Amino acid sequence: MDNKTPVTIFWFRRDLRLNDNAGLYRALKSGNPVLPLFIFDKEILDKLEDKDDARVTFIYKAFEDLNKALHQHDSSLLVIYDKAEHAWDNIIKTHNIAAVYTNHDYEPYATKRDDTVRDKLKKHNIVFKTFKDQVIFEKDEVTKDDGKPYTVYTPYQRKWYAAVKPFYLKVYPTEKYLTNLVKSKPLPLPSLTEMGFEKSGMLFPDQEYKNVIGDYAEKRDFPAIAGTSHIGLHLRFGTVSIRELAKAAHGYHNKTWLNELIWREFYMMILHHFPHTMDHAFRPEYDRIKWVNNEEQFKAWCNGQTGYPIVDAGMRELNTTGFMHNRVRMIVASFLSKDLLIDWRWGEHYFARKLLDYEMASNVGGWQWAAGSGTDAAPYFRIFNPESQTKKFDPDLKYIKKWVPEYADFSKYPKPIVDHAFARERCLKAFKEALVK
Structure with missing residues (x-):
């Protein structure tokens, strides 16, 4: 790769594939050789609480697979471990960049980061083009x-x-233009260890749907x-x-x-x-709710030790696999925010830490739906009953028996940390007091 030759850089982010990639397709048709780039952003990684975070392992494997595909076209992925802003300072110094192409990223941090990079590139007369893809x-x-x-x-x-x-x-037929990739020998990749992470042993689902x-x-x-x-x-x-x-x-x-x-x-x-919904209620009056926020009960919820088997099964599935069934997500979210009267943001943060498929918009939206504070028009007194939900959706207790095997022995299974009937009345009172002001 000749660093004097003008190149178009395609910046991979939430689009780790060659096929049907809107921004990559347009980059390949830009008229310049395309240099593929991925930045392992310290700004994001440094905030992760678990050094065996399975999502980091998944991303790492994804760009390894991506790199192998690029090698078949005599090209290679440039992978940088740094804060995005610093990474671009170095890339600008070391490459003759004609333009930078990428796909839109919608989360608040991403839009702020892209604005910073756009301004930086503009000072060097480098065009920054982004496209709808996800x-x-x-x-x-x-x-x-x-x-x-x-x-x-x-x-x-x-x-x-x-x-x-x-x-x-x-579909964007990117495969027709892959000959326009920059020709390069395989470039070195930073290891997970060098970035302060360790490989997760969690299994990842395949793409069969x-x-x-x-x-x-x-x-x-x-x-x-x-x-x-x-x-x-x-x-x-x-x-x-x-x-x-x-x-x-x-x-x-x-x-x-x-x-x-x-x-x-x-x-x-x-x-x-409505970017305030990231950490505030969509309906402002719901921010007046006086949450109980019992830390011991929150810990029991996190660990799947609430004494409500359908709730505990869901939390154990999440902690073990990084996945939770959609119906059960609603049940455990309702239980935390309504039965335990714990701030939905506590649950949203825990899901953000544990879910493999975590997306801020969907996670925040789902939690606010459960708490009644979001866009949904249903009244706040929609409170899921764990027992009736179990009878309806796990009548043979197959799901519960898989994740809570000790449920069959009452001497080993914890007693409920809250009575549902009491919790329901407490929730209705707390919400009503907050909403009638």
């Missing part, structure tokens, strides 16, 4: 007729379906059944294309599965237009 419709593409953002999901969903056309699901789409609506609520796709991790880091998933759902005529993807885009839109 959603079908982004922040301002599905709005009310007056251009204002929707704040309720159902009308947003209707408008989404009315707006989607085959064009939006069209079509086997569950057909009967997703019938099976998705039962945690003992393999009725969900586990594709969220791959969607989070872009090892699979959103267009591929949406197109597959259309092909199977399965709106229930596609609706989950639309929920994701709805919450991304909400976070963009």
Whole structure:
């Protein structure tokens, strides 16, 4: 690789794949050789609490696979471990950059980082171009007729379906232009150890999802059944294309599965237009709630020792696998925020630490839905009863027996840390006092 030759840099972030990649496709057609780049951002990594964080291992494996694919085209991925701002200072010094291409990243830190990088590149007369890739419709593409953002999901969903056309699901044929990659011998990669991390032993789900789409609506609520796709991790880091998933759902005529993807885009839109929801209630009056915030009970919830088997099963599944079934996520979130009257932000933070498929917008949106403080129009007195949820969705206790085997022996299983009937009345009183002011 000749550092004097003008290059277009493609900056991989949440799009760790060569196929059907919007920004990479456009970079490859820019007229300059394309240098692929990935920055292991210290600004993000330094905030992770667990040095065996499985998501870091997943990303590392993903860009190793990406690098192998690049080697087949006599190219290589430039991987840098540094704060993004510092990394770009060095890249600008060492390369003749004609332009930088990348895909949009919507989370608050990412948008701030991109603004900083854009300004830095501009000072050197380097163009910074970003493209839509991880959603079908982004922040301002599905709005009310007056251009204002929707704040309720159902009308947003209707408008989404009315707006989607085959064009939006069209694949970007990047493979046609991979000969335009910079020719390079394999470049050295920083090791996990050099970055202060260790390899996680957690197993990662594969990219197979079509086997569950057909009967997703019938099976998705039962945690003992393999009725969900586990594709969220791959969607989070872009090892699979959103267009591929949406197109597959259309092909199977399965709106229930596609609706989950639309929920994701709805919450991304909400976070963009209402960034305060990252750590404040969408409805401000819910920030007046007087939470109990019992730390011992929170610890019991985290460890799956609440005495409510469906809750404990979910938390143990999360702690062991980095995944929790969607129905159970609602149950454990309701239990924390309503039964224990613990601030939903505590739970959101714990999920952010543990979930392999963590996305801020969806996680915050889901937790605010459970707490009643979000966009959902349902009244605050929707409080899940763990026992009735168990009878309805795990009637044979298969899920519970898998994750809470000691439940069969009452002498070994903890007693409930709170009485549900008492907790329900306490919750209703606390919420009513906060909301009538």
